[in-house]
Amino acid sequence: MAFINICGFISLQALAAPDAVSGKTKSQTCFACHGVDGIGITPNIPHIAAQPPLSIFYQLVQFREGMRKGGGMEVLAKPLSDEDIRDIAAYYSALPPPPSTAGDVAKLTSGQKLAQQNYCNSCHAPQFQGQKQVPRLAGQSTEYFIVQLHNIRSGSRVDMDGTMGSAARGLSDEDIEALATYAASLN
Template sequence: MKRTLIIVAVVTLAGVAIAGMLYGRDVIDGMRYEKAMHQIGETNKANAGPWPQPQEACFVCHGPRGQSLNAWYPALSGQPKAYIAAQLHAFASDQRPNAYMGPLAKDLTDAEIDAFAIYFAKQTPARNEDVPADAALETRGLALVQARSCQACHGGNLMGKDQVPRLAGQGADYLAKQLTDFKTGARKDPTGAMNGAASMLSSEDIPAVARYLAGMTPEHDGAVAH
């Protein structure tokens, strides 16, 4: 009997050793994966509560965590909280008409709008796109931005403040569309400042300004990076 037990133990240990050699890496990788997913889950809870999170529905257009990777859709990451909230209220009240955002914003409560604004405002911003180099457009865009004193409202690094949006690193197509809409009156700034500024831009100025802003790397402190 004792001999039988010894044989069983030896066979079992041999089986474990062979399994370890065959599947050990998979087991370790599985443990690492589980640990990584747990860390992601804990980060999400600390960041905005457990998944699913309502704001993640926005990723289809605005990218994960509000960082758009599409030149046509604005990034919400790093936008001032007050600006995000103001725009959602404007969409909901049709002060800023939009066939897509209007219905979505109308379904949000004030508390939900504040939650969205807080969440996206604290996300780390980045450029929407890698803008092709064009020295002539960039030089013209910089000159126009400085001449129009855009920093006075949008901040030294054009990162936005209060109810004024971040421009640095937004998509060129989106920026050009908004400037054109301000110029034509299709989009109205409650203060009138953007309509007045855009009205002084020519059809050649707008793509230059948009190109320059899109090529900026969002920076909260220090000199603006390109």
């Protein structure tokens, strides 16, 4: 995993600047599910609008290499070159973030507390907006969020450097639901 990590980083440095306009053209096949605005059309499809470009890049590389599977993404990412992925990432990352969703107040408050106790913000950034290779969680679909955290906790989704796996290990199902409610409430 670390190898892909380093390679991805080097190729990012070495190639020409990513092109969001060409990224939009290359994203035509994605619109059916992620929308032209980066908002997933059903709750099991992630919002990718305003995700950090490096996070989109690494997730697509992981799908392409078969290291992450789900939603048929491993097939959809197969034909994409590194340059395609960088352009696509430039397009989606520049879109306005998904709107926040108000949830159950008790869950939301508990989620906020859990986020502080578990230092989620130290990686996902203060308002869960994401940074570098760390995905944005603010405004994310709660259904998608919950499924992914379960998968990361069980190890069926292997994260790129193991840090997220450790962060998820101690969370209960209830904790995960509360954290998802809190994340959705942010913008």
